[in-house]
Amino acid sequence: MSGARVLVVEHEDGTGPAQFGERLTDQGLAIDLCRPWAGDTLPRTLDAYHGLLVLGGSMGPYDEDQAPWLPQVRKLLRQAVTWDLPTLGICLGMELLTVACGGEVRHAALPEVGLNDLTIHQAAFTDPLFAPLVDQDSRLRAVQWHWEETATLPEGAVALLTSERCTHQAYRIGTAVWGVQFHPEVLADDIRTWGAADVGPLHALGLEPGAVVAEVEREETRLRTLWGAFAEQWGRIVADGPGPFARQRIPVERLP
Template sequence: MSAPRVLVVEHEKGTGPAQFGELLTAQGLDLHLCRPWDGDPVPKEPDGYDGLLVLGGSMGPYDVDRAPWLPTVCRLLRAAVARDLPTLGICLGMELLTVACGGKVRQAEHPEVGLCELAPLLPASRDELFAPLAQLDTPPCAVQWHWEETSVPPEGAVPLLTSARCAHQAYRIGTSVWGVQFHPEVLAGDIATWGTSDVGPLQALGLDPAAVVGHVAREERQLRTLWGGLAGRWAAVVTARRPAPPRD
């Protein structure tokens, strides 16, 4: 039997799947990277794939002039939701999932950048991906890098995580589709280039790019363990829910 196939949508150079890519591959998944920023066409349907991973980017979900492929990604996400296909939208990926399914995204009143605490909500304790976070003695931390956020989640979305500055940090649609506002896939080396390109916006928030990266670097071992576990659980969902091969 062939390996489960996952379509990975990358919106911008330097925003790849990072440690998630390594961990998912190690779990036996076959990743197919789609880079519309480099000319790759975005499929309108997830035919032939057992999972969908939609990554982040510096554009917003409504920035079609800058990223004209975004409406097609929204169509792809709607098709994934309709099939309850194992899906994970990260940061921009969550914002696109929100818009695709009838919710709303707005400019964040309090942008989050760097390492931030998350608070599991009650439904997280029964969620396949987030139940272990609800059992921690201390609040989990994750890397944030967003100036926009979900203001109105899609109808029926189950809230899973929140934070002091952003109400909707994670939700689930159906049984197999998740969106997260934070970046579980990145470590200090991944965001170093983000800090270089976003010097002005970070300074406007009173943040020093080097200090942000240094803070993440000091917590890297914990981040690898915490969010590497999430990657492993998502890989297990993709593998468990792939269709059975036809009988001869």
């Protein structure tokens, strides 16, 4: 597994790869953390990478005035789909993947914050990333923190998970590109600052930030085990992929 490189795109302070990054590093993958919000320049192409991880953020997928780097992230996501490069978009990352590939994102009628149950579609039982999890546990729970959602999947996308409030919680494009609306990377310490920043929006949903964090704390061990295994499975997919020099080259400028 050593030697595989993953580009990780972080959209704002406090939204890093958290336990996901720790698991990938433990597997021997090299993490190239790009923080465009802090002035880092995104690469023009994914030539040098075995995998792409696009993280969450408080902005929406259309908020280019707030985050002017979003068009380039969408280009990289389209390139990843074209190459079938192992890719994972988390929350905003999934929303950007949806928009980049012709789907639609809208404001959620009922935003999800805190722990939430996920319902498994049949396709997940044979999915390369999700099958090891759903074989072991028919009841998945994950941390949610989103006010946007995918309304229409990209053409050809395979639905994998849903929830009571959000139809599209996870999907796959091709064989190696995934989007998840929930946050498999975070635990209680990671969301504590989110709660402090979102006091008003949480109160509008009838939620207390401290109670949301406490609920995650109570299930911390289970979340760490479940989604840590998910991170490791994605890391294996990255490491076992063909690598950057075996893929067909398509200049990013020619992508739709």
